Amino acid sequence: MAATDKTAVDSELPPKSEAAPPDAAAKCPFNYSLVDVALRVLVFAATLTSVVVMVTSKQTELVSVPGFPGFRLTLQAKFNQSPALVYFVAALSVTGLYSIITTLASVSVVLKPVYSKSFLLVFASLDVVFVGIVASATGAAGAVGYIGLKGNKHAGWTKICDIYDKFCRHTASSLALSLFAAILLVLLSMMSTFTLYKKIRH
Amino acid sequence: MAATDKTAVDSELPPKSEAAPPDAAAKCPFNYSLVDVALRVLVFAATLTSVVVMVTSKQTELVSVPGFPGFRLTLQAKFNQSPALVYFVAALSVTGLYSIITTLASVSVVLKPVYSKSFLLVFASLDVVFVGIVASATGAAGAVGYIGLKGNKHAGWTKICDIYDKFCRHTASSLALSLFAAILLVLLSMMSTFTLYKKIRH
Numbered sequence: 307m308a309a310t311d312k313t314a315v316d317s318e319l320p321p322k323s324e325a326a327p328p329d330a331a332a333k334c335p336f337n338y339s340l341v342d343v344a345l346r347v348l349v350f351a352a353t354l355t356s357v358v359v360m361v362t363s364k365q366t367e368l369v370s371v372p373g374f375p376g377f378r379l380t381l382q383a384k385f386n387q388s389p390a391l392v393y394f395v396a397a398l399s400v401t402g403l404y405s406i407i408t409t410l411a412s413v414s415v416v417l418k419p420v421y422s423k424s425f426l427l428v429f430a431s432l433d434v435v436f437v438g439i440v441a442s443a444t445g446a447a448g449a450v451g452y453i454g455l456k457g458n459k460h461a462g463w464t465k466i467c468d469i470y471d472k473f474c475r476h477t478a479s480s481l482a483l484s485l486f487a488a489i490l491l492v493l494l495s496m497m498s499t500f501t502l503y504k505k506i507r508h
Numbered sequence: 509m510a511a512t513d514k515t516a517v518d519s520e521l522p523p524k525s526e527a528a529p530p531d532a533a534a535k536c537p538f539n540y541s542l543v544d545v546a547l548r549v550l551v552f553a554a555t556l557t558s559v560v561v562m563v564t565s566k567q568t569e570l571v572s573v574p575g576f577p578g579f580r581l582t583l584q585a586k587f588n589q590s591p592a593l594v595y596f597v598a599a600l601s602v603t604g605l606y607s608i609i610t611t612l613a614s615v616s617v618v619l620k621p622v623y624s625k626s627f628l629l630v631f632a633s634l635d636v637v638f639v640g641i642v643a644s645a646t647g648a649a650g651a652v653g654y655i656g657l658k659g660n661k662h663a664g665w666t667k668i669c670d671i672y673d674k675f676c677r678h679t680a681s682s683l684a685l686s687l688f689a690a691i692l693l694v695l696l697s698m699m700s701t702f703t704l705y706k707k708i709r710h
Contacts, residue, residue, distance in 0.1 A: 387662035390651035423708055430701040434636050434694050438643040442690075445647030449592035453655065454663065460589035461656065463665040488644075492636050495697070499632040502704045506625055 338501045339416040342429070342494065346409040349490045353402035353440075356483035360385050360395055360447075363476030367469055383470040390446040391477070397443035398484055401436050401491075408432070423505065430498035433491050440488040444481060451477045540703045541618040544631070544696065548611040551692045555604035555642075558685035562587050562597055562649075565678030569671055585672040592648040593679070599645035600686055603638050603693075610634070625707065632700035635693050642690040646683060653679045 363385055368378045385391040408429060415422050454474060457465035467474035565587055570580045587593040610631060617624050656676060659667035669676035
């Protein structure tokens with residue numbers, strides 16, 4: 307009934323070329339914003355878990371020294387022994403912080419969709435920067451992890467994952483999570499751009 | 509004077525709410541597209557140079573064996589001895605190919621700006637994916653390069669850049685170029701999104 311009344315009133319008014327786009331715009335970002343909030347929460351969860359798994363990867367082992375049978379050394383593997391893994395933890399922590407801020411901003415867009423266009427622009431731009439940060443951190447940690455797993459006979463770098471198995475398992479899990487976060491950020495950036503594109507077409 | 513005349517003519521015409529957006533849209537992508545073409549050519553140049561510098565980094569050295577004075581081995585350092593550097597070359601090559609295709613597409617937008625909105629959407633989306641690819645390749649090669657430069661005493665990985673100086677110089681130059689390409693891709697993606705945003709406002 308209410309909808310019919312509204313149409314009747316509208317037909318009496320002059321053509322409202324200015325009022326139509328905000329209606330369409332108000333309809334679009336609502337669906338988008340909810341998915342956006344959900345994905346940003348997932349990014350936060352993935353980065354937080356990734357950092358926690360990497361930080362808790364410490365492993366202490368009794369290693370026998372080649373050539374000295376019966377002589378053993380207590381050695382420790384920690385993420386902060388490798389600059390690449392330190393960069394990884396720093397990058398993922400910053401991304402986690404960013405995902406909290408953008409989740410709150412995205413929630414504010416759901417509640418008050420007036421500034422949604424500006425938010426979409428900021429989101430799409432900043433997400434690209436964080437795609438770069440998370441991808442480079444994943445690449446760096448992945449390269450070090452691969453040397454740890456397989457070694458490199460040309461450079462004379464021996465593998466360490468046969469000794470520090472728990473450390474390597476943690477690093478691999480952390481890497482998988484950061485790759486997931488990077489893919490989510492790519493999707494988020496694409497989604498923001500696509501929503502801006504849809505706003506033009508509507 | 510010209511501006512005053514235009515206002516006088518405009519006031520006599522009926523309000524042209526439909527004609528204004530295409531005018532503004534036709535004006536915007538032209539400036540954008542030229543910068544876009546220039547940046548994409550730069551991305552191509554950076555990735556091509558980076559790949560060439562990395563592929564030509566081969567170095568052969570006579571290395572003395574510790575404990576055997578007078579005994580020397582001929583050893584070679586090549587990019588394909590490290591999986592991370594192979595990934596780097598592959599990723600940068602694909603990005604170079606992508607930059608050729610998008611440069612041609614961007615030139616077609618300059619010549620015929622009808623499909624500029626769809627191109628902007630595709631550019632902004634694909635650029636993000638390539639930001640991820642180039643950033644991860646830079647991170648991976650950077651991590652391996654850092655181990656080569658400084659070593660890692662905790663893992664027992666010795667530095668190799670004191671022997672293979674040319675190889676390391678080439679790797680470092682190649683890395684700098686790929687970082688430059690990644691930053692350009694971030695700018696390109698931001699620019700596409702911003703142009704879409706401007707199209708809504710106009």
